[in-house]
Every structure is written in C-alpha cells, then in structure tokens.
Amino acid sequence: MPYLEVEDHVELYYEDVGEGAPVIFIHGVWMSSRFFKKQTEHFRKNHRVILLDLRGHGQSEKVHHGHTVANYARDLHTFIEKMGLKDVVLVGWSMGAFVVWDYLHQFGEDNVKGTVIVDELASDFKWDDFPSGAFDFPTLIHLMREVQNNRVGFLTEFIPLMFKEELPQKEYDWMLEETTKLPESVASAILFDQTVVDYRNQFENIKVPTLLCFGRAEKLIPVEAGEYLNKHIVNSQLIVFEDSCHCPFLEEPENFNEVVSEFVQSL
Template sequence: MNYLSIDSKTKLYYEGEGVGQPVIFIHGVMMSSQFFQNQYPYFKEKYRTIMFDLRGHGKSSKVEYGHTVANYARDLKLLIEHLDLKDVILVGWSMGAFVVWDYINQFGTNNVKAVTVVDQSPSDYLWEGWEYGAFTFEAIKGVMQAIQEDQESFNREFIYGMFKEKPADEVHKWILTEMMKVPASIASTIVFNQTAVDYRETLSNVDIPTLICFGRDDKFFPVAAGEYIQKRIPGSKLVPFEKSSHCLFLEEPDKFNKELDHFFQNLR
C-alpha cells in the first residue's frame, strides 16, 4: 500500500500506475477512491493514473482535524509534489470538483494541464437567487443531525439518491462499506464545510481546458448547473449523461471513460 505522510498523524492512501500524462481522480464527500474502480484499469494503460483517499476517507488516516475543502486542496498539492507530477489533469467528482477549484484558487494553473468536473454545481447551498444548489439551511441541519444520530441509515438512503436506476444490491453494499469508513464526526464536519463553500465568482480562474460531465437525472444537480459553469469557463465542453444521476462513472462507465479519453487525447 502507498501512503503519503502529511504530518505525524495524517497519512493519505493512494494508488498510482501507468506512464505518461498524469491524471488524478478525486472522489466526493464521504466516498473514496474505490468509486473509480471502472476508470483505474482503463486509464492506467494510457496515462499515469492516480487515485487517492482524502483525509478521513477510505484507507486514509481518520484524523479529527483538517476537514475543509481548502485543506483537502492543500493535501492534493502535497500529493502532486510527493509524486513529482508535472502538468497534471485533475478529475473532480462532486466535492472533488470543489477541491479542484480550491486548488486552482490557491495555487493557480501553472502545473495543471486540464480539468474535468463531474456532476458538481459551483455551490451546494441554495443562496438567495441561486437555484442550482442542493441544500437549504434546514436541509443541511437535518443531514448533519441524521449523520450524527444514525449514520448507517442515512448512508443507506443517500446511496439510492446518487443513481438514476436503483443500484444492484452488491453495488449498494460496497458503497455503504466505503461510506461507513468515514467517522460520523468527520462526515458531518466536511459535509457542512463543503455545503458552505461557493465558487461561482472564481470559476473564471479556471483558464485551462475543461470538460464538464453531468447526469441528466437531476436528483442532485440539473444539467443547467453544468451550463452555468460552461458559460463561465471559456472554451469548456459540457457532456450530459442521459442514463445517469450523480455516479455517471458507475452508471455509464464506458461512455465516461471514452469521453474523458477523447478529451485528454485532444489536449495540446
């Protein structure tokens, strides 16, 4: 197993194989790198492919501190430096897209070749005049309470909301196992922080090629949120996934892999 030591208590688990153009897959809140199990074997044959578990998630250390999107972005920078990666392509799903945007806000795009945003609105919170979020204050308060009081029941139901069609029992089982690796204290902390961040005004900082992938089934976000992003990142491309909700890489893995591969291959 590969681990990067961030400090005396914090180690990040990562996997990396392949040669050539580096690509990093970044998972969503309460999830893990294992969500990219249909991508890792495909892309490692063509690229230097890396996936990792954010602190508190998956096989990474369950430290009780550092659980903000901004700090996750700093952890990402340390991983890139540790692996001595140049001109990386960052693929961010859900909160992973927030991590990508925050990374760019903090460190710029000098060492980033391209970005892929996977089913994530620029802000999860339903601010006044903002319709492409997922949570009101009452809703996020309810989510935090549910995680604290009965995390497993909350997770069981949450999983169904991520798919257009009901996932097979074995898929639901492994996802629940991955989600339950995140302690309730960490889950509720980062869920709140990632709901409060807002990247609407900083999308213009993304001055590199960008692919935007959204599921047509809008249990989380409508494709219109992707259109909002597309209008604010010059030259970006939006691809809807007609048979998907939030987990397009699991729901339509072949299309997802081909769209990303085509995008990567056409980068200058």
C-alpha cells in the same frame, strides 16, 4: 499498500498505475477512490492514473482535524509536489470538484494541464442569489443531525439517489461500507464545509481546459448546474450522459472513459 504523508501523522492512501500524463481522480464527500474502480484498467493503457483517498476518507488516516475543502486542496498540492507530478489532469467528482477549484484558487494553473468536473454545482448551498443550490439551512441542519444520529439509515436512502437505475445489493453493500469508514464527527464536519463553499466568483479566473460531465437524471444535481458552469468557465465543454445520474463513471463507464480519455489526449 501505498501511503504518502502530507502532514505530520497524516497519511493519504493512493493507487498509482500506468505511464504517461498523470490523471488524478478525486472523490466526493464520504466516498473514496474505490468509486473509480472502473477507470483504472482503461486509463492505465495510455495514462498514469492515480486514485486518491482524501484525508479521513477510505483507507487514508482517520485524523480528526483539517476537514475543510481548502485543506483537502492543500493536501492534494502536497501530494502532487511530493510525488513530483507534472502537468496533471484533475478529475473532481461532486465535492472533488470543489477540491479542484480550491486547488486552482490557491496554487494556480501552472502545473495543471486540464480539469474534469463531474456532476457538481457552483455551490451546494441555496444562497439568496443562487436558488439552484442543493441545500437550504434547515436541510443542512437536518443532514448534520442525521449523520450524527442515523447515519446508516440516512445513507440507505441517499446512496440510491446517486444512480438512475436501481442499485444491485452487492454494489450498495460496498458503497455503504466505504461511506461509513469516516467517524461521524469527520463526516458531519466536512459535510458542513463542502456545503457552504461557493466558487462562483472564481470561475472567471479559470483558463485551463475543462470538461464538464453531468448525468441527465436529476435526482441530486440538475443539468442546469452543468450549463451554468459551461457559461461561466471560458474554456469548457459540457457532456451530458443520458443514462446516468450522479455517477456516470459507474453508470456508463465505457462511455465516460472514452469521453474523458479523448479530452485528456486533446490537451
């Protein structure tokens, strides 16, 4: 299996298939590259598609340090540099969107051809001036404790919330397997950091073309979040997937793949 060392004793698992413009898929918190299994065959026809497991996630090294969004963005930058990738398109789902925005903040847009943001808020935290955030402080405390003391029970309720329709048992089973690969210490550490990051002040600096993909069902993230991003990121367009919730790439894969492919080819 292919691994790349981004730091001493820190290896990231990745899949790399196809040729053409490199499109890198970046998963959400606790998730993995396996969630993009329905993208590989479509995108490899015209693009170089790269699926990446972030530090500590999926099949990547289970290290106990460096679990912040900013550091994941640094890992991504090192990965891109070591792989010699040029003019990349970054697809960030959920927390992966934060990794994309942090990458742009730290390293600029010179090597980024475009970005795709999938179902994420400007910040997950309910700040005093941002009431549309997902979590307030008491909720965050509860989630941190659930991850430590009742992770499987919590995920049993959380995973179905990512989907508009009822999840088949077979699908739920592999998702639970993926989301419990992280040690609980890592899972709670990155949950905290990804909840309290806030990118609202950075959107005015984003000039790279941006495609915003949001699910109509609002079990987790409201469409309003996509409208907010569309308003504040200058060169952006919003696409709402009517039969999806948090995972349009799994819920409406053919539609999602076509929409994103058209966007990438337009760059």
